[in-house]
Amino acid sequence: MTEPLRLGVAGLGNVGTGLARLLLRQGNALSVRAGRGMRLAAYSARKSRDGMAEVAGARFHDDAAALASAGDIDVFVELIGGAGGVAFEAVKAALRRGLPVVTANKAMLAEHGLELAALSEAHDAPLFYEAAVGGGIPVIKTLRESLAGNAIERVSGILNGTCNYILSKMEQERLPFDACLAEAQRRGYAEADPTFDVGGFDTAHKLAILASLAFGSKIDSSAVAVEGIESIAPADIAAADELGFRIKLLGVAERTPHGVEQRVAPTMVEKGAPLAQTMGVLNAVSIVGDAIGELTLVGPGAGGDATASAVAADLVDVARGARLPTFGRPVATLTEADRVPLQRHEGGYYVRLTVVDRPGAMAAIATRFGDRMISLEAIMQKRATREWAEAGVVPVVLMTHGTSESSIRDALARTVEEGVVRERPQVIRIEREAV
Amino acid sequence: MTEPLRLGVAGLGNVGTGLARLLLRQGNALSVRAGRGMRLAAYSARKSRDGMAEVAGARFHDDAAALASAGDIDVFVELIGGAGGVAFEAVKAALRRGLPVVTANKAMLAEHGLELAALSEAHDAPLFYEAAVGGGIPVIKTLRESLAGNAIERVSGILNGTCNYILSKMEQERLPFDACLAEAQRRGYAEADPTFDVGGFDTAHKLAILASLAFGSKIDSSAVAVEGIESIAPADIAAADELGFRIKLLGVAERTPHGVEQRVAPTMVEKGAPLAQTMGVLNAVSIVGDAIGELTLVGPGAGGDATASAVAADLVDVARGARLPTFGRPVATLTEADRVPLQRHEGGYYVRLTVVDRPGAMAAIATRFGDRMISLEAIMQKRATREWAEAGVVPVVLMTHGTSESSIRDALARTVEEGVVRERPQVIRIEREAV
Numbered sequence: 001m002t003e004p005l006r007l008g009v010a011g012l013g014n015v016g017t018g019l020a021r022l023l024l025r026q027g028n029a030l031s032v033r034a035g036r037g038m039r040l041a042a043y044s045a046r047k048s049r050d051g052m053a054e055v056a057g058a059r060f061h062d063d064a065a066a067l068a069s070a071g072d073i074d075v076f077v078e079l080i081g082g083a084g085g086v087a088f089e090a091v092k093a094a095l096r097r098g099l100p101v102v103t104a105n106k107a108m109l110a111e112h113g114l115e116l117a118a119l120s121e122a123h124d125a126p127l128f129y130e131a132a133v134g135g136g137i138p139v140i141k142t143l144r145e146s147l148a149g150n151a152i153e154r155v156s157g158i159l160n161g162t163c164n165y166i167l168s169k170m171e172q173e174r175l176p177f178d179a180c181l182a183e184a185q186r187r188g189y190a191e192a193d194p195t196f197d198v199g200g201f202d203t204a205h206k207l208a209i210l211a212s213l214a215f216g217s218k219i220d221s222s223a224v225a226v227e228g229i230e231s232i233a234p235a236d237i238a239a240a241d242e243l244g245f246r247i248k249l250l251g252v253a254e255r256t257p258h259g260v261e262q263r264v265a266p267t268m269v270e271k272g273a274p275l276a277q278t279m280g281v282l283n284a285v286s287i288v289g290d291a292i293g294e295l296t297l298v299g300p301g302a303g304g305d306a307t308a309s310a311v312a313a314d315l316v317d318v319a320r321g322a323r324l325p326t327f328g329r330p331v332a333t334l335t336e337a338d339r340v341p342l343q344r345h346e347g348g349y350y351v352r353l354t355v356v357d358r359p360g361a362m363a364a365i366a367t368r369f370g371d372r373m374i375s376l377e378a379i380m381q382k383r384a385t386r387e388w389a390e391a392g393v394v395p396v397v398l399m400t401h402g403t404s405e406s407s408i409r410d411a412l413a414r415t416v417e418e419g420v421v422r423e424r425p426q427v428i429r430i431e432r433e434a435v
Numbered sequence: 436m437t438e439p440l441r442l443g444v445a446g447l448g449n450v451g452t453g454l455a456r457l458l459l460r461q462g463n464a465l466s467v468r469a470g471r472g473m474r475l476a477a478y479s480a481r482k483s484r485d486g487m488a489e490v491a492g493a494r495f496h497d498d499a500a501a502l503a504s505a506g507d508i509d510v511f512v513e514l515i516g517g518a519g520g521v522a523f524e525a526v527k528a529a530l531r532r533g534l535p536v537v538t539a540n541k542a543m544l545a546e547h548g549l550e551l552a553a554l555s556e557a558h559d560a561p562l563f564y565e566a567a568v569g570g571g572i573p574v575i576k577t578l579r580e581s582l583a584g585n586a587i588e589r590v591s592g593i594l595n596g597t598c599n600y601i602l603s604k605m606e607q608e609r610l611p612f613d614a615c616l617a618e619a620q621r622r623g624y625a626e627a628d629p630t631f632d633v634g635g636f637d638t639a640h641k642l643a644i645l646a647s648l649a650f651g652s653k654i655d656s657s658a659v660a661v662e663g664i665e666s667i668a669p670a671d672i673a674a675a676d677e678l679g680f681r682i683k684l685l686g687v688a689e690r691t692p693h694g695v696e697q698r699v700a701p702t703m704v705e706k707g708a709p710l711a712q713t714m715g716v717l718n719a720v721s722i723v724g725d726a727i728g729e730l731t732l733v734g735p736g737a738g739g740d741a742t743a744s745a746v747a748a749d750l751v752d753v754a755r756g757a758r759l760p761t762f763g764r765p766v767a768t769l770t771e772a773d774r775v776p777l778q779r780h781e782g783g784y785y786v787r788l789t790v791v792d793r794p795g796a797m798a799a800i801a802t803r804f805g806d807r808m809i810s811l812e813a814i815m816q817k818r819a820t821r822e823w824a825e826a827g828v829v830p831v832v833l834m835t836h837g838t839s840e841s842s843i844r845d846a847l848a849r850t851v852e853e854g855v856v857r858e859r860p861q862v863i864r865i866e867r868e869a870v
Contacts, residue, residue, distance in 0.1 A: 022584050022726050032651075032764045033583045130581070136727040138573075138581035146565070146573035148468045149457050149747025216464075274733060277712055291457050291744035292571040292735065298709060299730035309726035312584025322757065329467045 004037030005319045008073030010064040010090055011080040012045040012055075015104055015131065018304030019079070019311050020055060030312060034319035041073050064090035068099070075100045075318045077311065083107035095119040095127065102314040104131035104307055110205035113212065113219035114334070117326035127326045128314035133206040134159060134283045136306030137299040138313065143213040143287065144328045150289025152214040154254035157285035158278050159206040161301040162190045162197040163229050163249040167266075168279045170237050171246065177232060189281060189302075199228035200249060200264040207251035207262055211337070212327045214253060214287070215260050219327065220337035224251075227265040236352060236426055239380070239397050240268050243350075246276040247428065259338030268350055268430040274298065342405035345429055348377060349408050351398040352426040353415070357384070361420040362396070368414045372407040374400050393422055399430070439472030440754045443508030445499040445525055446515040447480040447490075450539050450566065453739030454514070454746050455490060465747060469754035476508050499525035503534070510535045510753045512746065518542035530554040530562065537749040539566035539742055545640035548647065548654035549769070552761035562761045563749035568641040569594060569718045571741030572734040573748065578648040578722065579763045585724030587649040589689035592720035593713050594641040596736040597625045597632040598664050598684040602701075603714045605672050606681065612667060624716060624737075634663035635684060635699040642686035642697055646772070647762045649688060649722070650695050654762065655772035659686075662700040671787060671861055674815070674832050675703050678785075681711040682863065694773030703785050703865040709733065777840035780864055783812060784843050786833040787861040788850070792819070796855040797831070803849045807842040809835050828857055834865065 007023075009016055023030070023040055031037040044061040061067040068076050068090040076094035078101060080087040088108050094101050096119065103109070109116065109132055120127040130140045134157070143155070158164050162184055169180040181198065184190035196202050208221035229249050240247050245268035253262045269276040274296045278284040283301025288294050300306035317324075327334060355361050362381075369376060378399040388394060400408070412425045442458075444451055458465070458475055466472040479496040496502040503511050503525040511529035513536060515522040523543050529536050531554065538544070544551065544567055555562040565575045569592070578590070593599050597619055604615040616633065619625035631637050643656035664684050675682050680703035688697045704711040709731045713719040718736025723729050735741035752759075762769060790796050797816075804811060813834040823829060835843070847860045 018726075025725070026584050026586060029586065029651075030584055032768050033760075035760070035765075137730060138577055141576065141581055142573055145751065146576055146748045147744065148751040149461050149465055149744050151461060151464065216467075272712070274709070274712060277707070277709060289744065290460070291453075291740045291747070293738075293741055295572060295732070295734035297730070297732055300728045303728075305726045306728055309582065309584050309724065312726070313581045316580065316583040320758070323755070325468075325470070330470075333467050 002036050004039040005034070005315065006039055006041035006072060006074045007077055007315065008067050008070060008075065009040060009043040009077040009079060010067050010087070011078070012043060013079065014304040015307045015311065016045070016079045018308030019077070022305070022308045022312055026312070030316065034316040036319040038315060038319065042067055042070050065093055068094040069097070073099070075102060075315065077315070078103040078105055079311070081105055081107070083111040088112055091116065092119060095123050095125045098123045098125045100126045100128070100318045102128045102311055102318065104129070104311060106132040106202070106205045106209060110208045110219060110221040113209065113326070114331070118331050120326050121331050124323070126318065126323050128317055130314050131307045131310035133209050134285055134297070135299070135301040135303060136309045137283055137285060137297050137301065138310070139210065139285045139297055140213065141313070142295070142297065143210060144324060147287065147289050147292060148328070150291045152287060152289050154252070154288040155210045155214045155285065156250055156252040156254070156275070158248055158275055158283050159251050159285070159301065160197055160203045160249060161281035161283060162194065163203070164278065164283070165189050165281050166198065167229060167232065167247055167249065170232070170234065171241065174234060174237070176234055177230065198230055200226045203249060203251045203264045207253055207264060210285070211253035211260065211262050212334070215255070216327070216329055216334055217260065217337040218334045223337040223339050224262040224264055225342055229266050231424070231426060232266055233426065235395060236428065239350070239352065243268070243399070244271055245269060245430065246271055248275060250275070256340060256343045258343060259340040261338070261340050261343055263342060266428050268428055270432065273431070344402060344404040346402035347430040347432045348400040348402050350428040350430055351400065351408070351412070353396045353398070353421045354393045354423045355396045356420050356422060357392050357394050364418055364420045365415050368411045369400070372403070372411040374403045374407055374411060377401050437471050439474040440469070440750065441474055441476035441507060441509045442512055442750065443502050443505060443510065444475060444478040444512040444514060445502050445522070446513065447478060448514065449739040450742045450746065451480070451514040453743030454512070457740070457743045457747055461747070465751065469751040471754040473750060473754065477502055477505050500528055503529040504532070508534070510537060510750065513538040513540055514746070516540055516542070518546040523547055526551065527554060530558050530560045533558045533560045535561045535563070535753045537563045537746055537753065539564070539746060541567040541637070541640045541644060545643045545654060545656040548644065548762070549766070553766050555761050556766050559758070561753065561758050563752060565749050566742045566745035568644050569720055569732070570734070570736040570738060571744045572718055572720060572732045572736065573745070574645065574720045574732055575648065576748070577730070577732065578645060579759060582722065582724050582727060583763070585726045587722060587724050589687070589723040590645045590649045590720065591685055591687040591689070591710070592645070593683055593710055593718050594686050594720070594736065595632055595638045595684060596716035596718060597629065598638070599713065599718070600624050600716050601633065602664060602667065602682055602684065605667065605669065606676065609669060609672070611669055612665065633665055635661040638684060638686045638699045642688055642699060645720070646688035646695065646697050647769070650690070651762070651764055651769055652695065652772040653769045658772040658774050659697040659699055660777055664701050666859070666861065667701055668861065670830060671863065674785070674787065678703070678834070679706055680704060680865065681706055683710055685710070691775060691778045693778060694775040696773070696775050696778055698777060701863050703863055705867065708866070779837060779839040781837035782865040782867045783835040783837050785863045785865055786835065786843070786847070788831045788833070788856045789828045789858040790831045791855050791857060792827050792829050799853055799855045800850050803846045804835070807838070807846040809838045809842055809846060812836050
């Protein structure tokens with residue numbers, strides 16, 4: 001057996017300490033599987049924040065860049081996070097030295113993935129990042145290796161545990177968004193500033209990574225159309241339930257006749273579909289390929305131990321000397337990411353309106369939809385509650401047949417202009433088949 | 436770019452022609468991903484049966500052993516099937532030459548896996564077999580690579596599409612087993628002699644492979660306790676439905692205090708659990724590890740194209756020069772497979788009895804269960820139909836709390852001896868949590 005692989009781990013937060021625990025617990029088994037020992041040789045951490053003061057037998061660096069340049073490591077493990085700054089500089093330094101890099105940093109990959117892939121290629125230093133998307137779910141390996149024989153048609157998933165926890169809780173306990181967000185913050189599932197998660201941006205970063213792997217395009221998170229979950233109201237959750245759907249924040253990248261469309265948005269998913277069954281902090285990814293048909297992976301999308309499991313898998317690949325192009329193929333063959341406007345959506349849309357209770361209001365709305373050639377599958381108007389009645393409005397839910405995003409937005413803009421609705425109309429895409 | 440990888444493909448059945456199609460369709464993309472071209476250089480097929488008479492530019496061999504010894508191939512792809520015979524001899528010949536082997540043959544691995552692993556190791560000729568379990572689902576790679584950092588606690592799954600199709604159809608159309616089997620045969624999902632599938636033996640082969648990978652044991656399909664689905668009656672399907680369960684043929688390998696237990700049996704799975712959602716010819720595998728928690732993979736378990744997708748992934752690994760121990764670690768470190776009697780089952784059992792309609796019959800049954808310290812969670816006795824009444828019997832369903840297989844079998848044997856039940860009692864394990 002060759003010399004043990006010497007790990008240099010930058011960052012001892014949740015994932016870093018999870019990795020240290022995993023090495024203590026599974027070190028021997030890992031060595032047997034990797035054909036080579038593994039040893040935490042050096043690490044860096046912010047003393048002020050990171051808990052683990054000392055790792056026995058490992059050298060401490062107070063700065064990640066110094067660690068990445070250290071002579072006594074064989075692989076640089078970046079668990080600091082953040083798109084740029086310290087993490088990015090240290091990873092570049094490691095790659096330039098020809099050192100393999102393992103990272104869990106999706107923001108860095110989403111923003112600088114192409115540059116890193118080129119560096120990796122130029123210096124023959126592989127870059128592994130299983131932990132960056134879907135926590136413990138092996139979605140990177142699945143797309144980069146297992147589905148190499150497929151033309152991928154679609155990748156979709158629930159990629160943010162915070163949002164899924166909030167939406168699940170809203171449904172299960174019929175609580176409003178704010179209360180569920182506060183509970184997620186209490187449990188440590190959401191940051192003090194939750195914008196990045198609930199605004200859909202974290203999902204967009206992860207989707208951009210998957211889309212690059214799936215479609216061979218240059219990673220570009222600015223090509224993703226993003227909508228968050230902040231506007232989802234209990235009324236939407238209740239209507240979805242009644243209609244046989246569940247609302248999930250989905251990231252979807254799919255091949256259309258006009259190019260690959262990438263979008264993140266709250267979506268109505270049929271209750272029977274695998275993605276609808278994914279509750280709480282679980283993540284799920286569904287991939288459609290020409291040979292395989294549909295493959296779905298469900299597992300823990302976050303958590304120190306589950307994410308460390310993904311980091312450990314990458315380390316075994318490094319120990320075995322695996323060499324893979326960062327995005328599954330040489331950088332020179334990656335195409336520009338498409339920027340296609342959102343296409344006609346065959347599943348149709350759910351629209352919830354607060355309609356002014358006066359004669360002709362519904363007729364005006366129906367006319368606007370008709371003008372845009374949008375045909376309605378269902379119209380639901382419930383008896384108004386006392387509150388609604390006092391406010392002189394009635395809540396109306398419409399379900400449309402397949403139509404385009406622009407037609408819907410346009411019809412609603414006209415409806416709003418005419419003053420027949422109050423509040424911002426709610427619009428949610430519907431996925432009809434198993435997604 | 437180096438010379439193309441020359442494939443020697445033995446067998447042009449369903450999977451072989453699927454692979455040929457995939458290479459035609461995706462050959463260029465595969466080359467870009469693998470960093471090396473791929474070419475079907477030679478093949479063997481039974482002229483009498485296999486459809487494709489000629490593959491352009493490839494040399495034809497009328498015997499697989501000759502193909503495995505041919506000088507003009509870089510990898511031997513075995514798609515013949517069958518535990519021994521031609522396939523086994525050809526694979527051994529290829530490994531002895533140091534040629535990498537890709538196979539879809541679960542029966543051969545289940546029966547001769549250890550010998551093949553030793554040959555692979557001795558001749559530094561890697562053996563890949565993603566297509567052997569779960570069709571297109573990348574479960575081999577997931578266990579062998581992605582979960583390398585985990586102590587696996589449990590692997591369970593729906594691994595046979597034929598059985599799952601039959602059970603799904605029995606539920607959806609309320610038809611008896613025989614009618615659904617006949618329909619499966621008409622659709623080509625079941626063989627003329629269906630014993631191997633419906634008797635649970637195919638699932639046992641696949642489970643043995645997964646158990647070896649998961650627990651580092653010498654593959655031994657004779658260590659699997661096997662029950663098939665032939666005895667499942669419409670009454671069981673209906674009772675399961677009423678109780679909130681679905682009956683699935685599960686393969687389960689799990690660590691118990693007495694060793695790893697391996698079993699294949701029809702099982703009641705809660706309708707909300709991911710495995711219960713897996714209908715028709717889909718397969719699903721759920722893996723529990725100490726770091727990752729639970730991971731579930733769902734996808735097509737059979738079909739030429741989906742299985743060819745798995746073969747193609749293995750070929751990319753071969754093209755990249757990947758070297759992995761056959762069962763994830765060196766043969767010398769594999770332990771003997773445990774042979775533990777079925778343990779106490781915390782989920783309890785479903786028992787359906789045809790009770791003789793006479794005073795004291797139920798008391799006799801309850802006494803026998805009480806003798807064995809089996810506590811009952813529920814007893815359901817419906818009004819007898821006219822048929823039942825005329826036969827002088829009543830159908831009774833019991834649900835027990837956690838108990839052991841031997842206690843249940845024992846209590847039922849006594850009950851049968853006393854003549855208070857007619858027909859063989861039906862016994863099905865219940866899985867209470869998400870499996």
